[in-house]
Amino acid sequence: MNGEAASPGWPQVVRAKLLQQRMKEAKILAVGAGGIGCELLKTLALSGFENVQVVDMDTIETSNLNRQFLFRKRHVGQSKAKVAAEAVQRFRPSCKINAMQANIKEPQYNVGWFKGFDLVLNGLDNLDARRHVNRLCLAAEVPLVESGTAAYLGQVTVHIKGTYECFECQPKATPKTYPVCTIRNTPDKPIHCIVWAKDLLFQRLFGRADVVSDLDEAAEKAEGETEGDAAAAAEQEASFFVRQTGESSFAYADRVFHRVFCFDIERVISMKDLWKTRKPPVPLRLDELRHAAAGAASTNGIHKSSSSQQATADLSACRLLGIRDSHAAWSTAQSAQVFLMATQLFLDLRSDEVGAAVFDKDDALAVEFVAAASNLRSTCYSISPLSLFDIKGMAGNIVHAIATTNAIVSGLIVAEAIKLLAGMPENCRATHLRSSVHTGRSGRERIIGPSMLEPPNPNCPVCGTAQLSLEIDTHKTTFKELLDRVVRRKLAVAQPTIQYDGFMYEEGPDLDEDEVADYAKFLGRPLHTLPAGGIKDSSVVEVSDQAQKLELSIIVTHQEEWDEEKDPEAFSLGGKLPVASADAPAEDSSVAGLSSLTGANDDDEGIEEVFEEPAFEARPNLTSKRKRSDEEQSPIEKRLKAANNLGEDCEVID
Amino acid sequence: MVEIKDPKSKKYDRQLRIWGAHGQAALESAKICLLNCGPTGSETLKNLVLGGIAGFTIVDGSKVEQQDLGNNFLLSEADLGHSKAQGVSSLLKELNDSVTGGFVETDPEQLINDQPAFFNNFSLVIATQLREATMLKLDDICRAEGVKLLAVRSYGLVATLRVSAAEHAIVETKPDNAVGDLRFHAPWKELHDFAMSFKLAEMDEIMHKHLPFAILLIQAVGHWKAGHQGKLPSGSKERTDFKALLKSWQRQIDGIPVEEENFSEAMTNASKVWSQHGIPSEVQAILEDDCMNLNSSSSTFWCLAAALKRFIEQEGQGCLPLEGTLPDMHATTDLYLQLQRVYQTKAESDVTAVETHLRAILKDNASSISSISRAEVKLFCKNARHLRLVRFRRLSEEFGISCKHNVLRQALTAEDQATNATLYILLRAVDRFYESHKHFPGTFDSPPESEIPMLKAKAGALLSEVGASPSPAWDDCLAEMCRFGAGELHCVAAIIAGMAAQEGIKLLTKQFVPQSGTLVYNAMGSTTSVFCL
C-alpha cells in the first residue's frame, strides 16, 4: 500500500457524536489488571468508555506499587481486578467497571460469554492465558487487541478472525529447557543450580509430596537403573526428606545440608564417567563452614514469640542474620547460615505451609532459601555465586517492568480499540515500541514504529488448517506424559479430548465419576499399548478443546533415538504444510456491525508509515529452539521475543 | 538483633533490574518542576512519581473546571473550583509516600517572566502545553543555570517532545548490540603467553575439543602475523585463508575433520579478529573536545575523560581500557575460569592505571571534586567504548534563522515523514496564530472551518521561510488542526507522557541515549518522527 495514499482518517471520526455514543455503549473485556491493566482501565474511562469487564486472578503485591498506580500499600493482598475497578469508578462514576477475581481460563468464561463483548483487550503477562484468550476470541469472533511489554520494549497487535493473523499465527517461543543430567549432576552455569534449588530441593522440602517432579523421575532412569529400581530409589530419596517425629528443625536442616551438599555430591563424584572431561565437584562440610560462621542458627528452634510477632509474609533469614546488601554475593559460610536459618524458619514459623508450598518470587524467605541453596551448589561445582537480587530475578523469571512502557502501550491499545469501534479495521496497525534510539535503515530515529497487519497464516495450526507432526517414542512415553508435556504444555490445550480411529479420551467437569475412573486407567499406559491398536508410527491423532473451539490434527512418527543434550524433552513437535489451503478469507462479520461509522472515511490524507524491519522472525515450525541458536540472536531480538513471551522463558522440562 | 527493613528495594524491584541501584539513587535525588498540570503534564509527572523521584513542584494558575474531570485522572469532583496544581499535587503524593510534593498557584508564563531564579534548584523542568515564545525564554533561563529542560505538548491527535540541555554526558549508553573487545587482534603479554602455553598437537582428544575458542583465535592470529609481516588478515581472500588455517588444526579421522564445537565457535567468531577495534568516532570526538582543557570546576565526566586520554596515550598504547568480560564459550569449567581471570586481571590493572591518572589530574587542576570512587572509575572504563556526549540545540536555534531548514525540506518530501513534518510546521503555525489572535484556531465561537484561511496564512509564511512547498497532506492537516481546537485527548496525552517520562528518566539516571531532536507523535498513523533542527 502506498504510504501517502493510505488514509487512517480517524481524526474526524473521533470527534463524531456517533463514535462517542458507540464508545459509551461498547462492551469491553479487559483481561488483566496489572501494570498494563491499571493504565488501560484509566485510559478507557477517560476516553469515554463506560462498560468494562475486568478479569484478573492475582492479588496485589508490594512490588506492584511502583507502577500499578491504582493500588496503595493498604491494598496489598486484595484482588487486583476489584481494587482497580473501584479506584477508577470512584474517580469516574459514569464508567461502570465490573470486576472478577478469577482465572480467565475457567470454564464459565466460555464462547457464549466472550460473544457478549464488542472488543477484548489483553494486558496479560503469561503466554498460556494469552493463547487461551486468542482461541476464545477466534471462536466467538470478537476482535482482540493484544499487548506485551519488557523493559523499554512493547508491542500492540490487532487480531480479527479471517482478516488478520491470530495471536498464534506466528509461533511463540516455548519455555527454555535444560537437560536433566546437567541439572542433576553436571551444572556449569548459575541458572542450572538455581533451577535445581527451586524446582527440586524447594519442592522436596516444602512442596507437595505427591507432585513428583519430572526431574526426579527421569533422572533416576537416566542413571541407568531399571524401572523398578528407579521407583524404589525415588521413593527412598523422597522419604529421606520427611522430617522425623521429634526431630528438631535444627537437626533437620543439618541433616538436609549434609545430604545434598556432601553425601549427594560424593555420590555424583563416584560416577566416574561424568568426570572424564569435567572437573568433579567438591563436597561441602558443614562443621568447617559453621566454624567460619559467626552467629550460627539457633539450636533450639525458633518460636513465634522470639521473633516479635512478625507477619509470616515478612519472615527473612537475612534480616535475622543481619545480612543487608542484596546486591553482593554471599560468602560460602553466609550461604550456609542462610540455608540453615531459612529452612528452620520455614519449619518452625510456617509449618502449616510445609507440604504444600509453591515457590513464589515475591516470597522473601523462599527466595533466600533458593539463593542460599543454589550458591552452595555453585560452590561445589566451582561456579561463581550470585547475589540474592540476581538469583531472585532468574528464579522468578522476573520481567523488567517500568511504568512508562505500560503507559505508552496502554494508550496504544486504546488508540487501536477506537479505530475498531469506528469501524475502521483497515486502519489498525501492529505497533512496536522500541528502546530509545532505534535507528532504522534510513538512519532516522524513532520510538514507535507501526507495521501493516498481516492476513491470517493459512499454515497456522490454530486458525488455519495445518497439521502438526510429532516425533516421539511411542513405546516409552505414557499417555499421561503425552497429555502433560505435549498437549497441555506445548499446545496450551486446557481440557483436551483425544481421538483416533477407535479410541476417544475426554476430560472436563461434565464427566461422571465412573467415566473419569475409566479414562484414568489409560493414563499410565505407553502410547502403543492404548486400545484399538494404540498410538504408533503414522497414527493421526485429533486433539480438541471444546471450550477453546480448537481442533488440531497431529501425525505421529515413532522415534527411539533422542540426544539428551539437543532434545531434553525427548519429543519434537513441528508444523506441516496443510493438505488444502484455507477458504478465501471471509468478509469479517464481527466488525460489520461497526461499519456504519465509516461515513467520515473520505479523508485521504496519508499518514502511514511502514516499519522497516520485521520485529519478529517467523519461525518455520513449532519445535522449540535449542540453547545455542537462542544465543545467536541479537539482544534486541531476544528481548523482543521476551516481550512477546512475558516471563516464560525459563522452565525445566525433563 | 538488628531489624533491617528495605521496603524500597522491594517496591522498585522490577525497575531496579533495568537501571540498577545507582540509577535508582539518581532518581531518588531528583527534584522536578512541572509547568501546567493538564493531562499531559499530570500523566508525565505521575510516571516519574511512581519511579521514585525525590520531589516535585507543580506550577499552574488555573482552577479545576468540569471539563478537566473528563480528561485528567488526577482530579476529582471534590477539586472543582479549587487550584488545579493543588489537586494534582495531593493525589500524586498519595501514589508514592516517599516522594515530597508542592505546588505554586501561578501561571507559568508569569513565573518565567517575573521570577527566573525560581528554576535554579531543580534537576529537571518539564514544561507542558507552553507556546513557542514562552519556551524560548524558559530555555535561556534553564541553560544559564545548567538545569535540564523537557518540553512536552499534546494537541489533538498530535504530540511533541523535545529535550534541551547544553551538555548531557552519558557513560552507560547501554547499546543493544555491543560487541565486547577481546583483543584477539593484539593480545597483551599475559594473554598471549597464556594462549601460547597450550600445544594443540600434543593434546588428547578431550582437551583438544574443550580449548576455548578465544585461545584458538589468539594462536591463529600469532601464526598468521608471523607469516604476514605482523599484519592481520585483510580482504576476503586472506580472511578465507585465515579460516582455512584454523580448520587445518582440527582433528581428523581419515582426512575428514571431526566435529568440534570450540572450532565452530572459533569460525563464527573469526570476524572479531578484524572487526573495528579502533576508538569509535563519538569517543574520539569527546577526547578532542574543548572541555578537555580542564579547570578547577570541570565535571567528573571531563576529569575521567582526561584520565582516559592519558591512559590511551601511555599504558593503553592506543587502546581503550579492557572491558574484562568474557562471553560464554565451549570449554572446561576450569579453563574458562582461568581465561576469565586473565581478562579480569588486565581490566583491573587498566582501571588502576586510569585511576592513577585521575588522581594526578584532580590534583593538578585543584579540582573542586571531593572524590571519585573506584567503582565510578571502573564503570567509566568498562563503558569507555560507548561514551556519548549530546549537546542539544537551543530552542532559539530551532525556532530562529539557524533552524536546519534543509532537514525540514527533505522531510516534507520524504514519503514516510511528509505528514509528520507538515504537522510539525502546523504546530508552530498555531502558536503564531495565537500571537495574532489571542486564541488557538478552532477554540473561538465561530465554526472551526472559518479559521482555516487564517491558519493557512500563518503556516504558508512559515513554509516559505523553510523554503518548501506544501506536501500532499497539507490541506487536510490544516483542516484537522483547526478541528482539534487545541484539545488534549487523554489517550494521546497518556502516550506522549509515557515517552516524556522515559526521556526524563534517561536524563536523570544518565543511562541510555535520549532523543536528540524534536519528536512528533501522530496518533492517526501510529507513527513517530524525530527532527533534529
Ligand SMILES: [Zn+2]
Ligand atoms: Zn492463526
